[in-house]
Amino acid sequence: MPKLKPITYDGRIPKKDKLKRVVENLLTGKEAYDAVIALTDVYTGTNDFIDAADAKAKMAAWVGDNPKFFPHAAQYDFEAWLLPFWSTIQELAKHNKSVPGNQPEKVNHDKPPAKHIQEIFENGKCRDSYVKPRDAKRILEGKDLGVAAAVCPELKAFINTILALCVGELID
Structure with missing residues (x-):
């Protein structure tokens, strides 16, 4: 069974090259995790993201094409x-x-x-x-x-990513 290790950031997720470095270090570093699931609020006190789709697209672009990176966002906030x-x-x-x-x-x-x-x-x-x-x-x-x-599509997507990585049954 995969092990989840939450890594929190005080206030907000890293952006641009810093996020890419963090993800690459987690995937190739001493512990070399199998996957990185990023989760951010859309509402971070800045205007970085328009909505959850924008946040996920930006995180994916910042990290680049990496099949072990899974960006997620809480629509507005957790x-x-x-x-x-x-x-x-x-x-x-x-x-x-x-x-x-x-x-x-x-x-x-x-x-x-x-x-x-x-x-x-x-x-x-x-x-x-x-x-x-x-x-x-x-x-x-x-x-x-x-x-x-059932009423929060972004939460459902986040949970289903975790379940898929654990080879569990997805939520319909």
Whole structure:
């Protein structure tokens, strides 16, 4: 069974030649990984990407033709993939604000999903604001990611890349 090793970057994914060097080093370095799956938000605080398709195309172009590189992007931000679990978000935030739409990956730059989640936490009766590492884990704990993948095409593509590399059954 393949082993996944997440490598995080503070704030954003490397761009252009730096991304290419990172990928090449991961594929040929001391540990020589079998594949590199890159994941970025479209909303990075800059205007680097128009949408997920643009982000994936740019990452692929930066790295070049490499069959072991798989670029992925969360449409706008990772928190879009949390929106299908809005009832859990409401419970944690202790607030009944309504879900910001039934198509999570269409919640856009004007007010990205992370802002919606931050707002419900800050307006709710919980004691803290939204903190991604802590609260995303709490929101997803025990959840079936298939629920989110069913309404989030970019998440579905990301999961299917992992499953394909593991020679697992893909999500329809």
